[in-house]
Amino acid sequence: PVCRQSPFHFHMDRQSSLETLVDVLVSVLEANDWQETNLVFCHPWDVSGFLSLWAHRSQLFLHTVLDLGYLDEPGATRYLQQHRERFRALSSPVLVLGCDLQRTRLVFRVAEELGPLPQDFHWMLGSPLSAGACGEATRPPLELFIQDTVELVSRAIASAAHVHPDLALLQTTMNCNEKHQAGGESSGLFLSRFLANTSFHGRTGPVRVENTALVRPEQQFRVWSLRRDSRGDPTWVTVGTWRHGKLELEEGAWQSQRQRQSPGEGAVGARARLRVVTLVEHPFVFTREADEDGSCPAGQLCLDPGTNDSAVLDALFEELGAGNGSVPREYRKCCYGYCIDLLEKLAEDMSFDFELYIVGDGKYGAWKNGRWTGLVGDLLSGTAHMAVTSFSINSARSKVIDFTSPFFSTSLGILVRTKDTASPIGAFMWPLHWTMWVGIFVALHMTALFLTLYEWKSPYGMTPHGRNRMKIFSYSSALNLCYAILFGRTVSSKTPKCCTGRFLMNLWAIFCLLVLSSYTANLAAVMVGDKTFEELSGIHDPKLHHPSQGFRFGTVWESSAEEYIKKSFPEMHEYMRRYSVPTTPAGVTMLKTEPPKLNAFIMDKSLLDYEVSIDSDCKLLTVGKPFAIEGYGIGLPQNSPLTSNISEFISRYKSSGFIDLLHDKWYKMVPCGKRVFAVTE
Numbered sequence: 001p002v003c004r005q006s007p008f009h010f011h012m013d014r015q016s017s018l019e020t021l022v023d024v025l026v027s028v029l030e031a032n033d034w035q036e037t038n039l040v041f042c043h044p045w046d047v048s049g050f051l052s053l054w055a056h057r058s059q060l061f062l063h064t065v066l067d068l069g070y071l072d073e074p075g076a077t078r079y080l081q082q083h084r085e086r087f088r089a090l091s092s093p094v095l096v097l098g099c100d101l102q103r104t105r106l107v108f109r110v111a112e113e114l115g116p117l118p119q120d121f122h123w124m125l126g127s128p129l130s131a132g133a134c135g136e137a138t139r140p141p142l143e144l145f146i147q148d149t150v151e152l153v154s155r156a157i158a159s160a161a162h163v164h165p166d167l168a169l170l171q172t173t174m175n176c177n178e179k180h181q182a183g184g185e186s187s188g189l190f191l192s193r194f195l196a197n198t199s200f201h202g203r204t205g206p207v208r209v210e211n212t213a214l215v216r217p218e219q220q221f222r223v224w225s226l227r228r229d230s231r232g233d234p235t236w237v238t239v240g241t242w243r244h245g246k247l248e249l250e251e252g253a254w255q256s257q258r259q260r261q262s263p264g265e266g267a268v269g270a271r272a273r274l275r276v277v278t279l280v281e282h283p284f285v286f287t288r289e290a291d292e293d294g295s296c297p298a299g300q301l302c303l304d305p306g307t308n309d310s311a312v313l314d315a316l317f318e319e320l321g322a323g324n325g326s327v328p329r330e331y332r333k334c335c336y337g338y339c340i341d342l343l344e345k346l347a348e349d350m351s352f353d354f355e356l357y358i359v360g361d362g363k364y365g366a367w368k369n370g371r372w373t374g375l376v377g378d379l380l381s382g383t384a385h386m387a388v389t390s391f392s393i394n395s396a397r398s399k400v401i402d403f404t405s406p407f408f409s410t411s412l413g414i415l416v417r418t419k420d421t422a423s424p425i426g427a428f429m430w431p432l433h434w435t436m437w438v439g440i441f442v443a444l445h446m447t448a449l450f451l452t453l454y455e456w457k458s459p460y461g462m463t464p465h466g467r468n469r470m471k472i473f474s475y476s477s478a479l480n481l482c483y484a485i486l487f488g489r490t491v492s493s494k495t496p497k498c499c500t501g502r503f504l505m506n507l508w509a510i511f512c513l514l515v516l517s518s519y520t521a522n523l524a525a526v527m528v529g530d531k532t533f534e535e536l537s538g539i540h541d542p543k544l545h546h547p548s549q550g551f552r553f554g555t556v557w558e559s560s561a562e563e564y565i566k567k568s569f570p571e572m573h574e575y576m577r578r579y580s581v582p583t584t585p586a587g588v589t590m591l592k593t594e595p596p597k598l599n600a601f602i603m604d605k606s607l608l609d610y611e612v613s614i615d616s617d618c619k620l621l622t623v624g625k626p627f628a629i630e631g632y633g634i635g636l637p638q639n640s641p642l643t644s645n646i647s648e649f650i651s652r653y654k655s656s657g658f659i660d661l662l663h664d665k666w667y668k669m670v671p672c673g674k675r676v677f678a679v680t681e
Contacts, residue, residue, distance in 0.1 A: 019053065019057065022050075022053055022054055022057050022058065023057060023242075023245065024221050024242045024247070025124070026054075026057060026058040026060060027242060027246075027247035028124070028223055028240070028242075028247060029060055030060070031240070031247055036060060036061040037060055037061075040107055042103040042104075073102065073103075073106070076103065076106060077106060077110075080106065080107065080110040081110065108123075144202075144203040144204050145204055147202070147203055148202035148203055148204050148207050151200070151202060152198055152200070152202075152207060152209075155198050155200060156198045159198065220241070220242065220243045221241070221242040221243075222238055222240070222241055222242075223238070223239050223240035223241070223242065223247070224236045224237065224238055224239065225237050225239045237645055237648065238641065238644050238645055238648075239641075239645075240641055241641050248639075248641050272351075272352045272353070273352070273353045273354065273355065274352055274353070274354045274355075274385040274386055275313070275317070275354070275355050275357070275383070275384050275385050275386075276343065276354045276355070276356050276357075276384060276385065276386045276387070276388055277356075277357060277358070277359050277375055277378045277379075277383070277384035277386070277387050277388075278302065278335065278339065278340075278356060278357070278358055278359070278387070278388050278389045279358065279359050279362065279363075279364065279374075279375060279387075279389040279390075279391075280335075280358060280362075280389075280583075281389055281390045281583075281584060281607060282337070282584075282585075282607070282610055282611075283337055283338055283610050283666040283667055284337050284338045284339045284389055284390040284632075284666075285335055285336075285337045285338075285339050285340060285389050285390075286299075286335070286336050286337045287302070287304070287333040287334065287335055287336075287358070288333070288334050288336075289332075289333065289334070290329070290332040290333060290334050294327070294329065294332050296334035298334070298336060299334040299335055299336030299340060300334070300335050300336070300340055300343075300344070300356050301320075301332065301333075301334060301335075301356070302333050302334070302335040302356035302357055302358060303316055303317070303320070303327070303331050303332065303333070303355075303356070303357040303358070304330075304331055304332075304333050304357070304358040305331050305357065305360065306360050307360040308359065308360040308361065308377065308378050308381070308383050309360075309383075310381065310382065310383045313357060313383065316331065317355050317357075320355075333358065335356055335358075337666060338408075338662050338663075338665075338666040338667065339388045339389050339390070340356075340388075341662055341665070341666075342388070342407060342653075342662060343356075343388050345653070345658065346646060346649060349649055350645065350646075350649065354386075357384075359374055359375050359378060359387075360378075361373055361374055362374075362582060362583065363375070363557060363558045363559075363582075364376070364391065364392070364556075364558055364559050364560065365377055365397065365558060366396075366557075366558035366562070366563065367396070368558070372400065373558060374558060375387040375389070375391060375635060376397055376400065376401055376635070379401050379635055379636065379637050380400060380401065380637070382637070385636070385637070385640075385642075386634060386635070386636055386642070387634065387635035387636075388634050388635075389632075390408070390604065390606070390607065390632050391403075391632055391633060391634065391635050392559070392560035392604065392630050392631070392632060393406060393630060393631050393632070393633045394560050394563055394564070394630065396563060397635070400638060401635050401636065401637060401638055402635070402636045402637065402638050402639065402640050402643045403633035403634065403635055403636070403643075404633045404634040404636070404643055404646045404647040404650055405633065405647040405650050405651060406631025406632055406633045406650075407631075407632060407633065407634070407650050407653070407654075407659060408606065408631060408632040408659075409629070409630075409631045409632075410604050410605055410606035410629075410630060410631065410632065411604075411605050411626035411627060411628055411629045411630060412539070412560075412561050412564060412602060412603070412604060412605060412626065412627050412628040412630070413602070413603070413604070413605030413608045413609070413622045413624070413626055414536050414538070414539070414553075414600050414601070414602055414608075414622060414623055414624045415587075415588070415591065415600065415601040415602075415603065415608045415611065415612070415620060415621075415622055415623075416536065416591070416599065416600050416601075416620075416621060416622075416623050417591045417592060417596055417599075417619050417620055418618075418619050418620075418621065428523070430523070431518075431519050431522030431523040431525075432518075432519060432522065440486075440515060443511070444479075444482045444483070444486060444508075445479070445482075447478075447482055447504065447508045448475060448478035448479045448481070448482045449475065449478070450504060451473075451478040451481070451482075451496055451501050451504055451505065452473065452474065452475045452477075452478045454496065454498055454500045454501040454504065455473045455478075455496045455497070455498055455501050456473075458497070458498030458500065458501070462494065462496070462497055471494060473494050473496060473497075477493065477494040478496075480493050480494075481493045481494065481495065481505065482508060485505070485508055485509050485512050486512045486515075486516075488512075488516065536600060536623050536624045537624050537625065538624035538625040538627055539565075539569075539602075539624070539627045539628075541624065544572055544600075545569070545571070545572055547575060551599050552579045552597065552598050552599050552600075553576055553579060553598060553599055553600035553601065553602060554576050554577075554578075554579030554580040554581060554587065554590075554598060554601060554602070555576065555580050555581075555587070555601070555602045555603055556580065556581060556582065556583060556584055556587065556603055557580050557581070557582055559603065559604075560604070560630060561602050561603050561604065561628075562577075562580065564628045565602070576602075579597075579598060584603055584607050584608075584611070585611075587601040587603065588601065588611050588620070591620065592617075592619060592620070604630075605622065605626055606632075606667075608622050609622060610667065634646055634650075
């Protein structure tokens with residue numbers, strides 16, 4: 001019998017379609033303003049069909065087409081030698097598609113024999129590529145595709161059952177070839193309509209049906225560029241991503257043809273320009289006034305307009321680029337520091353320029369009144385492409401923006417101020433308990449009494465009845481002697497003459513020696529161990545959770561420290577928010593005022609350690625155990641293609657020691673009072 005083909009052939013295609021590959025290649029070429037290209041085929045494709053598809057989906061002109069697909073290696077070598085003159089005239093990119101390693105080397109060798117190619121020349125390689133530069137993102141395993149297909153069918157049946165349960169859940173045999181029944185549509189065709197219109201986000205990504213029959217998972221591609229890293233070694237760098245039918249090139253990662261114009265065609269060496277927002281936080285970002293002519297001999301020129309209005313910033317930077325001096329002088333600042341050095345290094349290695357401004361509200365960013373403020377708000381609104389400062393990575397911010405890998409690791413800490421050490425007039429009594437003092441003086445007077453009695457009862461004593469005694473040993477004489485021995489002072493005193501009195505006097509002297517030794521040791525311990533600062537064990541200290549009246553502590557508004565305390569200790573945050581301050585220097589100032597307006601200040605430990613190191617009065621110190629380990633990263637808009645590239649470069653900087661050099665330059669800690677902080681101009 002003859003089987004008729006099903007009018008509804010339903011299947012899933014895991015492979016990238018030829019149309020998709022053409023769209024990816026054309027998107028890359030058009031994004032770089034290339035108007036023509038050249039093709040080299042190494043795979044036995046239907047070249048005429050490919051060229052027809054190219055002409056249908058692209059307006060780019062194909063200058064040269066070389067087909068090596070049906071030739072062996074010797075034949076391909078001869079073919080390339082015969083057409084070598086075509087390489088001499090190449091001035092546009094060459095697409096090398098479907099070539100294995102040997103064929104690719106063959107093409108490169110023939111091109112190399114012709115001498116140096118034009119500076120604007122580019123090679124574009126399709127699959128297969130090396131392990132370090134794979135074009136299509138790794139496909140999920142087959143099991144996940146099968147699960148998505150089953151889920152597609154189940155979702156379609158569930159949707160159909162809501163509309164027409166009798167047709168969707170019919171228990172008899174059905175197929176898509178059933179003819180229309182008198183009562184209406186057949187169950188097979190009814191279900192096929194729902195299958196063709198079902199889409200969802202599955203385990204392999206977005207799943208949809210094309211042309212009523214083809215299940216097509218989402219295709220994702222990455223675009224790499226072969227560059228040289230900071231050590232001069234070749235490395236693959238991500239320059240773009242193709243997904244959802246759209247190419248997203250990283251800003252500054254790949255210069256377009258318009259930006260590579262010759263001197264006669266436009267600006268020389270024009271590069272992508274990014275707008276970077278920062279926040280002043282020592283030692284990561286410092287500012288100072290610009291010179292009289294508005295320039296910065298050291299550091300980077302940055303604007304501080306006090307606004308995040310994109311239109312205002314566009315106008316200011318446009319005037320700044322025109323060089324007409326119309327930007328108000330008070331807006332011009334010179335920014336320098338740890339993060340500015342890092343930004344300059346990234347701009348050099350990634351070939352982009354940047355324009356820098358200070359965030360208008362002076363805040364890191366938090367969700368407030370239905371919107372994000374500070375650095376986060378500028379990134380979300382598109383005002384800035386990048387945020388570079390001591391920008392803490394936390395979960396709330398990571399949900400709305402992207403962060404690079406951290407370039408600096410830190411934690412939260414507590415800063416306190418040492419107290420004035422002037423002791424009260426009665427401080428000399430601190431080493432001994434009051435009962436000890438009472439006991440000593442009672443013993444002194446009792447000893448003096450017995451010395452007097454012994455002396456008067458003795459026939460040899462200094463009394464009127466003694467033998468030839470011209471002096472009299474009275475009770476006052478005994479007190480004078482006992483006090484002199486106790487305080488270790490030599491004074492004019494009478495000593496007892498009887499043996500019993502002399503023995504008792506020596507016992508009193510030994511007792512005083514022991515008491516004075518103990519007193520001296522305790523006095524040194526008490527004076528050194530005197531509490532000269534607020535003793536806080538850490539964030540769990542009872543003084544913070546149950547503050548007494550008059551104990552004040554705070555942090556910086558809308559910082560990661562406030563976010564952490566608000567989330568982890570709501571009651572503590574409710575108490576401390578009345579004492580919080582807009583900036584770190586403001587909190588330090590409140591600690592150092594007379595009298596202090598804060599007893600403790602909670603903030604990033606890296607910032608607090610720096611403030612301690614430059615405190616010339618040595619009044620500040622950090623106490624307690626560090627908590628809430630975090631890192632500083634560069635902030636970018638969500639799904640920014642720059643994120644992976646910058647993270648790669650930061651990892652290289654860590655490996656090469658560049659990050660350590662920055663730390664030594666800007667952040668080397670030395671004992672308090674001995675640090676001379678000098679900015680390297």
